[in-house]
Amino acid sequence: MEQLPELSKLSTHHCVLLAARYAAESNIDALRTLTTQRRDDLEFGLVLRLLLTFLPETLEPSRYTEYLNELLSGSPTPEPDALDTSSVSDLSDSQARKRARKLHVLLQPLAHSLYENEHDLDPFTHFLIHRSHRIDAETGLLIFVPQLVDPFLDHSLYLRTWFVSTVLPLLRLGYEYYPQEQAPSLETFAQWKGRLAIDNLLSNLRRKNVKSVDIRQPGRDLKAIVGPWMCGSADRARRGSHGGDRRMSVDQPEQGESDDWECLFEWLVQTSKNDFSLISTAFVEWDGPEDLDLGGYENGQAYLDEKQQRRLERRYAQSALASLYAVQDSSIQTIQASHAVLSRLCSLLNLDTLPDLTSSMDALPVFDGTSPISPDSTSSILQDENLLQPENAITQPTQGAVRLLEHFVFSAYLLTQLQHATSIRDVARMYLRNDPSEQSSLLQRLVHSLASGTKHDAEQWKSIRLALLWLWNWGTDKHEGERPAQGILGTIERETIEKEILGALIESAHYPLATQLYIENARTPLSSAVVEKVILKAAMHHYDNASNGNRTRGGMKRASDIIVLFKPYFPRSSRFRRVEALLIATHAMSFYSLTLQHGVPFQPVNIRVSTDPLSLLDKLLSQNPDAYNQLNDLISIGQNLVVSMPSTLMDDSTEEGDMAPTALEKKKLATERRVIGMAVEAALDNDDFETAYSYVVNRLSAPSESPAVTPALSTPSRRMSSGYFSVLPIRTEDEVDDISWRAALRAGRYRPSLSSSWSGSGPGFTTRPDLRWLDQRMELLSQALLLAPPGRLEEVLVEWQQCEKETEEILAEEAEAEDKFNDMADRRVPGAFRNDITLQPRREVGRGAVEEAPMGLFDVARGAAAAFSKTAFPLRAISAAARNDGRESGAQGRASMDQMSDSGSVGGEDRVRRRDMVANAVTGGLASGLGWVLGATPVNDRDRQ
Numbered sequence: 007m008e009q010l011p012e013l014s015k016l017s018t019h020h021c022v023l024l025a026a027r028y029a030a031e032s033n034i035d036a037l038r039t040l041t042t043q044r045r046d047d048l049e050f051g052l053v054l055r056l057l058l059t060f061l062p063e064t065l066e067p068s069r070y071t072e073y074l075n076e077l078l079s080g081s082p083t084p085e086p087d088a089l090d091t092s093s094v095s096d097l098s099d100s101q102a103r104k105r106a107r108k109l110h111v112l113l114q115p116l117a118h119s120l121y122e123n124e125h126d127l128d129p130f131t132h133f134l135i136h137r138s139h140r141i142d143a144e145t146g147l148l149i150f151v152p153q154l155v156d157p158f159l160d161h162s163l164y165l166r167t168w169f170v171s172t173v174l175p176l177l178r179l180g181y182e183y184y185p186q187e188q189a190p191s192l193e194t195f196a197q198w199k200g201r202l203a204i205d206n207l208l209s210n211l212r213r214k215n216v217k218s219v220d221i222r223q224p225g226r227d228l229k230a231i232v233g234p235w236m237c238g239s240a241d242r243a244r245r246g247s248h249g250g251d252r253r254m255s256v257d258q259p260e261q262g263e264s265d266d267w268e269c270l271f272e273w274l275v276q277t278s279k280n281d282f283s284l285i286s287t288a289f290v291e292w293d294g295p296e297d298l299d300l301g302g303y304e305n306g307q308a309y310l311d312e313k314q315q316r317r318l319e320r321r322y323a324q325s326a327l328a329s330l331y332a333v334q335d336s337s338i339q340t341i342q343a344s345h346a347v348l349s350r351l352c353s354l355l356n357l358d359t360l361p362d363l364t365s366s367m368d369a370l371p372v373f374d375g376t377s378p379i380s381p382d383s384t385s386s387i388l389q390d391e392n393l394l395q396p397e398n399a400i401t402q403p404t405q406g407a408v409r410l411l412e413h414f415v416f417s418a419y420l421l422t423q424l425q426h427a428t429s430i431r432d433v434a435r436m437y438l439r440n441d442p443s444e445q446s447s448l449l450q451r452l453v454h455s456l457a458s459g460t461k462h463d464a465e466q467w468k469s470i471r472l473a474l475l476w477l478w479n480w481g482t483d484k485h486e487g488e489r490p491a492q493g494i495l496g497t498i499e500r501e502t503i504e505k506e507i508l509g510a511l512i513e514s515a516h517y518p519l520a521t522q523l524y525i526e527n528a529r530t531p532l533s534s535a536v537v538e539k540v541i542l543k544a545a546m547h548h549y550d551n552a553s554n555g556n557r558t559r560g561g562m563k564r565a566s567d568i569i570v571l572f573k574p575y576f577p578r579s580s581r582f583r584r585v586e587a588l589l590i591a592t593h594a595m596s597f598y599s600l601t602l603q604h605g606v607p608f609q610p611v612n613i614r615v616s617t618d619p620l621s622l623l624d625k626l627l628s629q630n631p632d633a634y635n636q637l638n639d640l641i642s643i644g645q646n647l648v649v650s651m652p653s654t655l656m657d658d659s660t661e662e663g664d665m666a667p668t669a670l671e672k673k674k675l676a677t678e679r680r681v682i683g684m685a686v687e688a689a690l691d692n693d694d695f696e697t698a699y700s701y702v703v704n705r706l707s708a709p710s711e712s713p714a715v716t717p718a719l720s721t722p723s724r725r726m727s728s729g730y731f732s733v734l735p736i737r738t739e740d741e742v743d744d745i746s747w748r749a750a751l752r753a754g755r756y757r758p759s760l761s762s763s764w765s766g767s768g769p770g771f772t773t774r775p776d777l778r779w780l781d782q783r784m785e786l787l788s789q790a791l792l793l794a795p796p797g798r799l800e801e802v803l804v805e806w807q808q809c810e811k812e813t814e815e816i817l818a819e820e821a822e823a824e825d826k827f828n829d830m831a832d833r834r835v836p837g838a839f840r841n842d843i844t845l846q847p848r849r850e851v852g853r854g855a856v857e858e859a860p861m862g863l864f865d866v867a868r869g870a871a872a873a874f875s876k877t878a879f880p881l882r883a884i885s886a887a888a889r890n891d892g893r894e895s896g897a898q899g900r901a902s903m904d905q906m907s908d909s910g911s912v913g914g915e916d917r918v919r920r921r922d923m924v925a926n927a928v929t930g931g932l933a934s935g936l937g938w939v940l941g942a943t944p945v946n947d948r949d950r951q
Contacts, residue, residue, distance in 0.1 A: 233297070336429040549610050587649045
């Protein structure tokens with residue numbers, strides 16, 4: 007091509023200055039003509055630098071891309087137009103040279119500072135990359151960059167990769183998808199790498215101003231932003247290495263690519279803990295490393311080889327599994343999203359599809375027993391730092407790991423349906439811990455919430471039972487190791503599961519269903535003894551939580567209903583009889599006022615925790631002043647309490663012999679006497695001596711048979727040692743009724759006040775009630791003598807002597823008063839008759855007929871010799887002698903006493919007074935022991951004679 011005349015006169019330096027001027031003026035046509043005419047003076051690299059330095063960045067690339075293509079290809083241009091060279095034609099050669107040197111200093115290098123280590127890149131690729139950075143830096147018009155680069159993408163593989171991995175994601179991030187957000191500069195974006203880049207690329211998905219999950223598109227961002235960015239992973243890693251050549255970084259691309267992808271997988275797992283809805287949507291919408299949206303710029307280029315592709319796909323699947331284990335949320339939405347992710351993963355791994363979460367119980371998955379977890383595995387494999395470890399068996403994308411997670415998902419779903427929301431992570435942790443106590447606690451919480459929460463009908467309870475059994479064995483009877491079953495409740499025995507279900511059915515009042523499943527069912531999973539114990543445990547639960555003992559309301563009613571309903575199915579059960587007795591006793595006690603210590607009202611559970619429930623009757627009597635009058639009711643309560651044995655009601659160690667009829671009768675008899683003793687004390691505490699006397703005489707009577715008198719010993723020493731105890735019943739300590747004799751002794755010690763009410767009537771009672779009371783006390787003491795153990799007789803006899811002394815004093819006072827009355831009457835008799843009356847010495851009546859002093863033990867012994875020949879009742883014999891030898895008035899006084907004593911007894915005149923009987927026993931004993939001194943014949947010998 008012929009050179010233009012105006013250009014032929016210009017030197018090289020003039021041409022450089024003129025090219026810079028045309029570039030600055032955006033005069034592309036003149037610049038094309040100049041560079042074509044003076045190609046030797048304006049080499050390709052120099053022209054690119056001039057354009058990079060002086061061509062305005064605001065100029066649309068479409069105006070000079072054709073020119074760039076001409077420069078690149080060296081193709082001829084159309085005929086040039088005339089050029090204006092006036093700007094440089096007046097400069098001398100030296101001036102032009104000087105200015106050209108200054109201009110050269112200002113020229114930008116072709117390689118951008120970020121890419122200066124990319125020595126293998128050609129100048130034109132460096133120019134396009136640098137020009138793109140300058141356009142973005144100077145104008146912010148990143149939209150010009152595709153116009154600049156797109157025509158030359160086939161020029162360089164590196165240029166295409168750079169455009170796809172840097173320009174394309176940035177354009178989508180700042181212009182297409184999130185134009186409202188401030189996008190980073192191209193230079194800043196090009197420097198992002200690793201976790202920082204992932205956080206920034208996906209930051210818009212986690213912004214707080216995002217109103218709804220529906221407007222977030224994680225799958226799109228992963229495909230169209232992160233995916234293209236990942237294509238430049240190897241080039242970024244190479245740029246990050248300083249000072250090495252291409253050969254030194256041959257191994258770096260895979261390492262760099264691995265780092266960026268690993269950062270993405272870690273981000274997915276970490277984000278799932280706080281925003282699982284986002285991550286689950288991402289896994290459902292994005293199929294992994296091969297699912298990229300490069301905008302059509304890939305041009306058949308594969309950015310990953312087959313080996314890398316397979317490895318990254320496995321890591322993607324592992325990150326999906328790890329995300330399901332990392333999530334902490336236990337909502338039903340999270341479980342449903344987890345199911346969707348796992349279903350998508352099964353599709354990608356060509357595994358069998360998952361059943362729907364809402365499938366019927368018979369359609370739930372069945373565990374095949376091929377667990378990837380080894381016996382040595384612990385819950386530490388669920389820690390965040392271990393989830394993505396390549397050797398972690400629980401997250402490796404194998405069929406066994408996927409099926410195990412499938413069962414975890416369904417277990418979490420069923421637990422949530424059973425009103426116990428549990429995350430998949432917690433289900434897996436519990437399975438790995440394999441702790442029976444933890445699983446048992448979970449079972450109990452499940453059953454309790456179901457029984458006490460929303461009411462369920464019978465069909466729902468059948469489904470609940472099937473769900474619990476599936477959680478126990480995961481649908482299979484096969485199991486490995488020592489676990490009874492494979493499920494998350496697999497360390498528990500099935501009997502325990504069934505017992506809890508039965509208890510829940512009873513708790514929720516589904517008695518017909520409980521009967522159908524566990525009693526009438528021929529294939530019942532529980533034995534009759536176990537069913538009985540569960541039923542009684544449920545009844546006792548309501549009993550222990552009852553606030554009132556009335557069995558017609560509250561917890562007591564629930565307990566009573568359970569016992570009444572199920573008792574016919576266990577006709578021979580001693581426990582049912584004991585519970586029934588306990589309910590009867592508790593109900594009866596509810597009609598009394600009873601408050602325990604610290605003002606706590608009585609509750610039925612107080613009976614169960616007491617080792618001696620009869621002691622509660624003591625408090626009942628003390629807090630209810632008139633309760634002692636309800637003796638039969640109290641005895642019934644006490645006997646039922648003792649028969650029920652409440653503290654050991656649910657113990658397996660209870661001896662069956664304790665419920666034998668003979669043993670029960672003994673317990674009832676002992677309880678009756680103890681309750682009567684309590685009533686006697688309560689009556690005395692309320693100053694009701696007559697009631698206490700009646701209870702002791704009529705309800706605490708001694709054995710009916712007469713005590714055998716021990717024959718007198720032959721030697722004096724043995725006679726002395728036998729004493730008066732020889733006439734009393736000889737019993738062992740086991741035969742001693744401690745309650746009865748103590749009650750009789752306390753009543754005998756009681757001293758009624760003269761102001762006390764008494765119910766006596768008839769001759770002798772209206773004038774001297776104290777004498778009648780003394781006689782009653784002596785009768786009580788005689789009862790105590792017959793009931794007391796040998797070691798306590800002296801204690802009773804001391805009290806007896808005191809009563810005898812008081813009786814003699816009263817009788818002496820009566821006799822003296824009567825003598826005075828008779829003396830006064832004698833003085834009033836007319837003189838003729840007075841001298842004819844024979845005044846005989848007055849003798850004491852009663853026991854005073856023998857001795858004037860009160861009758862002691864030796865007095866009784868001394869009088870015994872004279873008494874034995876008369877009768878077996880020495881006191882009556884002495885009284886008869888007094889009537890025969892004494893005056894008529896003395897006889898009448900003694901008869902008055904006898905009448906008084908007999909009227910206070912049940913038998914009337916024919917009944918032997920207890921005071922005389924005891925005196926007979928005592929004197930007889932003393933006679934047999936001391937008769938050798940007095941020369942008396944023992945009573946038993948005399949009787950035989």
